[in-house]
Amino acid sequence: MLTHEQLKAQALKNPAVRAEYERLQREEMPMLDAILKARHEAGLTQAQVAERMGTKAPAVARLEASLISGKHSPSLATLQKYAAALGKRVQVQLV
Template sequence: MNTEHFKPIRLDTQAELTRAMQQPAFKAAWDELEESYSALNELLRARKQAGLTQEEVAARMGTTKSAVSRLEASIRNEKGSPSFATLRKYAHACGKQLIIKLI
């Protein structure tokens, strides 16, 4: 592929997000999804910090890799609400403790 005709464009995602957040409809949609995504990010961060794969988390939880994959996807897609017990098992499998705070 000849790339001589193309100039790379730098995308400043933070600037774009700041600009988009000024639009009330975008901000409302962002705020609505923020809880789900922050929960997912915490789960993924815990797994990565523990250096575990989905398969390893599944073994520690006594379940299957596909169940762990569905759990992570269900939070991202808002297609389910994992139980407190399931989230606690996931946290413990990652060497963490599940704490819920209302702020």
Template sequence: MRTYDDLRKRALSAPELRAEYERLNREEFASLDAMLVARRAAGVASTDIAEGTEASAATVK
């Protein structure tokens, strides 16, 4: 049985797959970073976001 790390390393050894993986990561992380910066600038804590939902503050971060 292979581990996740083994499968990930094998999959990312394919140049086309690796390029797409990196592109998606750049775009997704840029969006996430922008949301976190805006939330912090507004003075909103993760607990504020979690309040009233079923999510815990640890889930929201």
């Protein structure tokens, strides 16, 4: 049985997997880290954020997961609702 690290090392030998992994690390993970950090700092669970957003916990879980997978990009309006539930606001910058 492979450990997580062994499986990761094996998968990253594939150039396509490595390219996607590096893209996620560069583009997606900083946003996810910021979102999860803000939720943690607010001391809120996904269910509590969902209640404040007027939705259900699975929707918040999907939102957070979508930032990992890159398969679905949440709308700016959804991110603004999420941020407002945390007492924050979204700021978009082009660099």
